[in-house]
Amino acid sequence: xSTDLTAVRVRPVNAGExxxxxxxxxxxxWSSAAAFILGSVMAAAxxxxxxxxxxxxAAPAPMAGGWEEESVAMFTATAEKQNxxxxxxxxxxxxxxxxxxxxxxxxxKFEAMLRRGQDKVCKAIEECxxxxxxxxxxxxxxxxxxxxxxxxxxGKVWEKAGVNLSVIYGTMPSETVQAARERQAAYxxxxxxxxxxxxxxxGLSCVMHPRNPHCPTMHFNYRYFETETGDWWFxxxxxxxxxxxxxxxxxxxxxxxxxxxxxxxxxxxxxxxKWADEYFIIxxxxxxxxxxxxxxxxxxDRDPWKIFAFSEECLDNVVPAYVPIxxxxxxxxxxxxxxxxxxxxxxxxxxxxxxxxxxxxxxxKTGIGRMESIMMTLPEVARWEYDHHPAPxxxxxxxxxxxxxxxxxx
Numbered sequence: 075x076s077t078d079l080t081a082v083r084v085r086p087v088n089a090g091e092x093x094x095x096x097x098x099x100x101x102x103x104w105s106s107a108a109a110f111i112l113g114s115v116m117a118a119a120x121x122x123x124x125x126x127x128x129x130x131x132a133a134p135a136p137m138a139g140g141w142e143e144e145s146v147a148m149f150t151a152t153a154e155k156q157n158x159x160x161x162x163x164x165x166x167x168x169x170x171x172x173x174x175x176x177x178x179x180x181x182x183k184f185e186a187m188l189r190r191g192q193d194k195v196c197k198a199i200e201e202c203x204x205x206x207x208x209x210x211x212x213x214x215x216x217x218x219x220x221x222x223x224x225x226x227x228x229g230k231v232w233e234k235a236g237v238n239l240s241v242i243y244g245t246m247p248s249e250t251v252q253a254a255r256e257r258q259a260a261y262x263x264x265x266x267x268x269x270x271x272x273x274x275x276x277g278l279s280c281v282m283h284p285r286n287p288h289c290p291t292m293h294f295n296y297r298y299f300e301t302e303t304g305d306w307w308f309x310x311x312x313x314x315x316x317x318x319x320x321x322x323x324x325x326x327x328x329x330x331x332x333x334x335x336x337x338x339x340x341x342x343x344x345x346x347x348k349w350a351d352e353y354f355i356i357x358x359x360x361x362x363x364x365x366x367x368x369x370x371x372x373x374x375d376r377d378p379w380k381i382f383a384f385s386e387e388c389l390d391n392v393v394p395a396y397v398p399i400x401x402x403x404x405x406x407x408x409x410x411x412x413x414x415x416x417x418x419x420x421x422x423x424x425x426x427x428x429x430x431x432x433x434x435x436x437x438x439k440t441g442i443g444r445m446e447s448i449m450m451t452l453p454e455v456a457r458w459e460y461d462h463h464p465a466p467x468x469x470x471x472x473x474x475x476x477x478x479x480x481x482x483x484x
Contacts, residue, residue: 160216161444167212171220171241172276180378181276184298185241187382188278189222191296191389192237195280196224198393199237202400205230208237213444218243223447227454231289231404236450237280245270272302278389279433281451282396287416288403290316290323291364291423292396293451295433296385308381309371312392313350314399315364317419318412319473321483323399324365328483330395331368331388338384346370351480356426361477363426371432415470417457424456 174182196208206229214220221240226232277297284291296310314327328347335342350369354362368388373381427434437448464470 161213161220162216164212164214164220167220167222168214171214171222171239172274173218173243180382181274181298181300184382184385185239185276187386187389188239188276188296191386191392192222192224192239192278194390195237195392196226198397199226199232199235199282202397202404203229203231206232208235211446215243221444221447223444223450225450229285231284231286231400233283233285234454235280235282236447237278238447238450239278240276240444240447242273242275244273244275246273274300277433279451280392283420283453284400284404286404286406287317287408287412288320288406289400290314291420291453292392294389294392296389297433298382298385305374306378307372307374308378308385309373310385310388311346311350311367311369312388312395313354313364313367313369314396315419315423317416317473318469319365319476320399320403323402324483327367327395327399330391332484334384334387334391335368337387338380342370342384343368347482354426355430356422357430359422359425361422361474362480363423363477365473365476365483366480414457415464417455418459418462420453420456421458424452427451 170182170185172181172185176182200207203226206226208224208226211223211225212220213223219241221238223238224236226235229235275297277295279295279297280293282292292312292314294310294312296308298306298308300306312331314324316323332343332347335346346368347366349371350366351362353369354364354366356363431451434448434451437444464474
């Protein structure tokens with residue numbers, strides 16, 4: 075293993091704090107890594123989700139909030155000067171971030187469900203950490219919607235953890251239309267080049283980066299999209315990213331989500347597990363980000379309330395799927411070499427998020443995402459080495475083979 079190791083901070087620094095390698099100061103490699111990240115952001119192609127056509131399932135009620143008026147405002151010089159996408163910090167989040175007045179409509183229900191999930195996950199993570207607490211930031215947008223960002227830093231167990239809720243009204247850029255066509259999503263087929271469409275999106279996203287290399291990183295995202303024409307779809311999933319293999323942990327994690335999937339549709343788990351393996355690929359590396367989980371997108375093939383119930387149960391099972399693994403390993407001893415390997419894998423995590431992650435790119439391309447919330451998913455510290463390869467026969471090589479060739483766990 076090379077000893078020319080460079081740690082790169084990928085979080086905003088506080089006043090008086092310097093970007094500096096954790097070890098071997100003076101190495102120029104950190105600047106190359108930082109340049110890579112910047113270049114990745116600039117090069118990322120657009121993603122996800124536009125207009126759906128030929129959906130046979132009954133759609134939820136038309137969106138509230140005056141699409142025509144908002145659409146006009148979005149494309150006037152006056153609106154540009156007023157910046158309707160501006161995020162305004164508020165001391166306390168409003169009881170409802172969306173515009174709908176009907177408490178029983180799907181959009182209101184989905185937001186309420188995500189807010190309950192956010193509270194549940196944050197409470198469990200604080201209890202497991204035993205030290206740090208989540209900092210809460212609430213914000214609203216002049217054009218409607220807003221969000222609640224909850225971030226924990228400097229914990230005993232977690233180096234960085236975030237659980238972010240967002241309710242967004244905006245227009246989708248042409249890049250996302252092309253990405254939807256590439257995925258053969260039905261709703262993108264009839265859109266003309268350059269056409270934009272108003273949308274509503276409500277989602278809860280989370281990333282947990284533990285300190286201990288034997289504790290895996292976990293990510294989830296559950297979201298609902300709708301367009302002004304009444305087209306709709308759900309997306310989401312939960313996945314796990316260990317840097318050392320514990321087969322029992324993977325059987326537990328995947329077993330929890332197989333049980334949830336089987337309850338709603340026996341076809342879900344094999345389909346969504348395969349989808350996760352294929353989605354979380356770092357294509358330029360030829361390896362996966364982690365060891366998968368479930369992932370689904372463009373889901374609108376049945377009654378929306380049935381998919382709502384599935385999404386809710388997936389979110390409710392984040393804590394039982396993940397926290398027992400952390401409790402098992404949070405006091406494990408580890409070496410400096412194991413920590414270095416963890417940071418190398420976090421470099422891979424950053425590469426995937428900045429180049430391929432649909433949610434990250436969606437926020438960047440639409441221009442309506444809150445930047446601090448988007449970049450929350452990145453690890454606080456990551457590492458890159460030139461042409462690094464795990465030692466033959468090592469535990470690092472063992473899990474690396476699984477990143478190259480995903481397997482079934484249950």
